[in-house]
Amino acid sequence: MQTPKDPKKAPQKKKKKRLLKIVSVLVVFLILLVVILIPVLISSGKGREIILAKINDSIDGKTDFASLSMGWWKGIKVKDVSFNDSSGRTSVAVKQISTKPHYSSILFGSMSLGETIIDEPKVEINLKAQRPKETEQPERKTTTGKKSAPIVLPVNKVDLVVKDGNLKVTAPQTGTVEIAQINSKVNLRPPGERTDFDLAMIVAKQGKTSKISTEGQVKPGADKGWTFKGTSGDLTVKVDDLELGSLQPLLTWAGVEIEAEGKVSADIKSEIKDGKLENLSADIKAEKLDITGPFLKGDRLKTSTLDVQAKLERQQKMIQIENLEITSDWLTARATGMVPATFDSFSEFLQSDSNLSGNFDLDVARVFSQMPKNFSVKEGMKVTSGKLSGAVSTSAKAGKRKVTGNANLEGLKGTVDGKTIALEQPITAEVEITAKKDKIVFDKMDLASSFGNIDCSGTSELLNYTADADLSALQAQLGQFFDMGKYQFAGQAVENGTITMQKGQITAVGTSTIKNLGITSKDGASISEPQVDIGFDVGYDRKNRIVGINSLNTTASFGRVDINDAVVPLDTKTDKKVEMTVSAKVDLQKTKPYAVMFTSFPKEMQLAGFAESEVSIIAEQQGYRVVTDATDIDNLKVNYPGEKPFEANEVSIAFDAAVNPEQKTVNLRQLELISPQIKIHKGEFSQVSTAGKTKLRGRVDCEYDWAAVSTITGPYLPQGLKLEGQRKDTISFDSEYPTDQKDKLLENLNTKAKVGFTKAEYMGLNLGTTEVDFQIQNGLLKIAPFSTTVNNGQLKFAGEANLKDKPSLLKTTEPIQIAKDIQINKEMARKLLMYVNPIFANIVDVNGVTNFNCERLAIPLEKVNKNEIEVIGTISGDKIRLEGSDLLVKVLSLVGGNVRGQDCIMHPTRFVLQNGLLKYEDMQLDVGDNPVNFKGVIGLDKRLDMIVTLPYTMSGRTVRIGDKAGDRISLPLGGTTDKPELDLGKLLQDQAIKGVELLLDKLFE
Structure with missing residues (x-):
């Protein structure tokens, strides 16, 4: 039975379709409206x-x-x-x-x-x-190891x-340059399609104009992108009478540090196919060229004329040189014939009927005179003559093609300080190469000179060589002309080896021996090695540009250093990383000469012990990681004159550091040093250089025995300072300073620490337990007030120093009584008090107490002239008993006084020490009941210029304490504090005058 259709639903469907059409039309209309209205x-x-x-x-x-x-x-x-x-x-x-x-x-x-x-x-x-900008070192970009993508x-x-x-x-400073009538056409197309370009312009400056035009076409590879590799095309460049000086404003704007003068014309045509040069035709002429810049280290490269004619054509694996001529004031070079395009095609070159002829002559005297810094010519040296010449040619002999070549440096002469010098004999190089089937045969490849020789022979697969050099003769000959550094070398070096080349792999295996090696520096340090042996097995992967060190072993009197199974990639884009392990076994006593010469190791310090170490070096994304957990020293002994020897049966060192040579950064992530007397439980250190600034930061948690540390740091502490006590400290620091001004490190240092000791001895001062808090903030050192016992008395001090000052002075900030009731001993008198009064010099014995109130104190922190020291204050002494004072004995013996031990009192005396001279107006020393007065100057160089007033009058009366001065005898005191000299002639002169006066008085009574 069918369900009857609902007559109401049909109109509803029609309405929906209609509505949808209307909406669609509206949307399209709105889109069109927007498109039209944009x-x-x-x-x-x-x-x-x-x-x-x-x-x-x-x-x-x-x-x-x-x-x-x-x-x-x-x-x-x-x-x-x-x-x-x-x-x-x-x-x-x-x-x-x-x-x-x-x-x-x-x-x-x-x-x-x-x-x-x-x-x-x-x-x-x-x-x-x-606007002027601060000079900044540009931040270096780091490589990630990833291959660069095409542009x-x-x-x-x-x-x-x-x-x-x-x-x-x-x-x-360089004026105005105008580039006018710039007209260009470029139809840029994507890689794989041809891009055409045409550019013309006029360069004008100060009424002089020149025309530059270039045109060409390039077709980069579709899969290569905009890179030279895979690119094909042609290029034409024309330059008419371009004044290089007119480009200076442009170079300044571009930040290119180069200065150039002269006129250049050029007509260059070239063709490139798949990134390789196919054809080149060049005609370049220049006049009065003068080029300089930082890259030439301040030297200037000059020539009145330059003429370059070149016409080259690539023929498969060969390059046909139809003509190549270069002529300048100091160089002429010519070449014609066929040359291999790559080393791999050299064998084919020898087997073909190709001919090659070339020669060159270089006036080295002119080149060295123009660029002495680049060639390290000795300062004051004038090279007067010399020629470097060479030739290469091909010939056929017994059905084989032979390449012969030679180069000679001869007639090298010069003058220095009016003295004429010359190279003893020419330096010559000769090469003869033939082909044998698919091999290259090196019949001869020699270098000969008066100081060394190299002889090579073999094939392209196996090359044998021997080399010998007299290091002393090498320096004697070449060192006449060139700066060979601050070291003088001597010894006989011999090397034998083989070089194999197969399937892109080059391997060198051999041994080197240096007998009677001697190295001497200008400061007198020297090294003497009976024999140094070096064995090596090194390979190079040409395709991947990777050096592999299978073994590199060095043996000398000090021990052995080995590098095995190391990988060193030369291509920064490769995924392969540097991996290297360095192991060493050395006798520290025999390494001391090397440490003295190449580091700041003190030559007075004695070193002994046996060290064994293994250090791993691994490349990271940025820089290298240097790690060791197996560095041990057995029976370490360190001895410094005047210090107790430091001895440790076992010392172990472990560290983990990241080093980036390119950015000059060091990050010591972990440092641990364990020995019986010195322990570093945790050490961290970082140094980062960027944008012309270096940031330094570090922290050390350590335990140490001052007696041991004093021996090791003896060269850097005041002579005679001895410290004792066990310490456990944490030291942290940071500093930021200009990278190229390392002397600014201390000026910007920040640190806070506590330094202390149980006992200290210095110049007769015996200090008890002492704790000193100090901090350095942005180069300002502040020592917090502290006090301690010294020679049964008391010492107080507080001060500050601005490390930015030159010289940096440790100063008191306010008047302070530094010394109170400090007992005087013989060492203190001989080393300190003798500069206050010469009676304390050369004494047999002394005791008593002294006090010192300081108004101002300024002591240089660096080792500089003593004249920088400044001290103003008042010194006094009580209950002083002197035994055997040379000066006091002389004073008292003049009038028959008691020369045995004397009890003395030093009255409070204000003195000023400035410019290396200590001065005071009156220092009264009560010797028993008699006053002796001193005035004048004592130099820190020990010279004396003083007046001593004796406790006696010209009439022979003895003056007691409290008596009126009257006409007491005064004598000049000269000489030195070690050998004071009283001017007795003055005493006799005064007595004679007094005698005449008495006689006259009696005559006229």
Whole structure:
């Protein structure tokens, strides 16, 4: 039975379809409306305002344009475009920019602009308005080891035309250069398609103009991208009378540190196929060339003329040189014939009928005179003559083709300090190469000189060589002309080895021996080695550019150092990492000469013990990781004159460090040192250099015995200082300073620590238990007030030093009584008090107490002139008993006084020590009941210029304490504190005058 249809449902379906059609039409209409309105909106004044606002908000400057019009078919046009940066350096004006982009390309992820015309662009750059910037070292970019991707341009296609462009650059010291009439056409296409370009311009400066033009076509490989490899094309460059000096403002703007003068013309045509040079034709002429810059280390490369003629053509694996000539003031070179394009094609070259002829002559005297720094010519040396010449040619002999070549350095002469010097005999090199089936045979490959020889023979698969050198003769001959460094070498070196070349692998195996090796430095340090033996087995993978060190073993009198199974990749893009293990067994006593010469190890210090170490070096993403957990020293002994020897049966060291030589960073993640007397439980250290700044940070948790540390640090502590006591301290520090100014490290140092000891001895001062808190903040050292016992008395001190000052002075901040009731002993008198009063010099015995109130104290922290020391204060002494004072004995013996031990009192005396001279007006020393007064100057160099007033009058009366001075006898005191000299002639003169006066008085009574 059928269900009857509902007559109401049919109209409802029709309504829905209708509604759907209406909505679809509306959507299409709205889309069309939006599409139609977009150009209208962009071309309107409001659109202009929105676009300019967006641009100006995102740049440092101001951009403007008169109008912008957009049409889906007409493209985009922008008129009267201008830009001015906020610094006033750069201004840009463009008459019109028009382009016809393919809008649909945006939907597919690429930009195709079609024909784009830039009409009359004008750019002005004024470097005079550039704000000075601090010199910074650019941050070095680190390599990640990943292969670099091909360059991908954001624009896929564009037909770019520049009409009548102009660039003007003004630099402060090099003037203004204008590049005018810039006209270019570039039809940029994606890789795999051909891109054509054509560029012409005129360079003008100070009325002189030159024309530069270039044109060509390139077709990068579709799978290579925009890289040289896989690219084919041709290039033509023409330059007419270009004044290199006119480019200086451009070079300054680009940040290129080079200065060049001279006129250059060039016509160069080349063809490239799959990244390889196919054809080259070049005609380059230059006049009055003068080039300098930091890369030449301040030297100047000059020639009045330069003429280069070249015409080359690639023929499969060979390159045909139709003509190659180079002529300048100091070089002539010519070559014609066929040469192999690669080393692998050398065998084919020898088996073919190819001919090759070439020669060169280099005036080394002119080159060395122009570039003495680059060739390390000795300062004051004038090279007067010398020629480096050579030739290469091919010939046929017994059905075989032979290549012969030679080079000679001869006639090398010069003058220094008016003395004529010359190379004893020429240095010559000769080579003879033939072919044998698929092998290259080196019949001869020799280097000969008066100081050494190298002889090689063999094949391209197996090459045997021997070499010998007299190191002393080498320096005697070449050292006449060149700076060979601060070391003098002697000894006989001999090396024998084989070099094998198979399947892209080069391996060198051999031994080197140096007998009677002697090394002497200018400061007198020397090394003497009876024999040094080096064995090596090293390979090089040419394809992957990886050096493999199978073994490198060095044996000498001090022990043995080995490197085995090491990998060193030379290509930074490879996934292979540096891996190396260095193991060593050395006698520390025999390494001391090396430590003295090449480090700051003190030559007075004695070192003994046996060290065994294994250090691993592994490449990381940024730099290297250097690790050891197996460095041990047995029976270590360190001895320094005047210090108790340091001895440790076992010392173990472990560390884990990250080192980045490129960025000059060191990160010591872990440091542990264990010995009976010194322990570092946890050490951390980091040094990071970036943007011209170096940040230093470290922390050490340590335990140590001062007696042991004093021996090791003896050369760096005041002579005679002895410290005792067990310590457990944590020391942390940080500093940030300019990378190229390491002397600024201390000036920017921050640290806070506590230093102390149980006992200390220095110049007769015996200190008890002492704790000193100090901190350094941004180079300002502050020592907190502290007190301690000294010779049964008391010592107080507080001070500060600004490490930025030169010299840095440790100063008291306010008057302070530094010494109170300190007992005087013989050592203290002989080493300290003798500079206060010469009676304390050369004494047999002394005791008593002294006090010192300091008004000002300033002591240099560095080892500088003693004249920098400044002390102002008041010193006094009580209950002083002197035994055997040379000066006091002389004073008392003049008038028959008691010369045995004397009890003395030193009255409070204010003195000033400045400029190396200690001065005071009156120091009264009560010797028993008699006063002896001193005044004058005592030099820190021990010289005396003083007056001593004796306790006696000219009439022979003895003066007691409290008596009126009357006419007491005064004598000049000279000599030195070690040998004081009283001027007795003055005493006799005064007595004679007094006698005459008495006689006259009696005559006229």
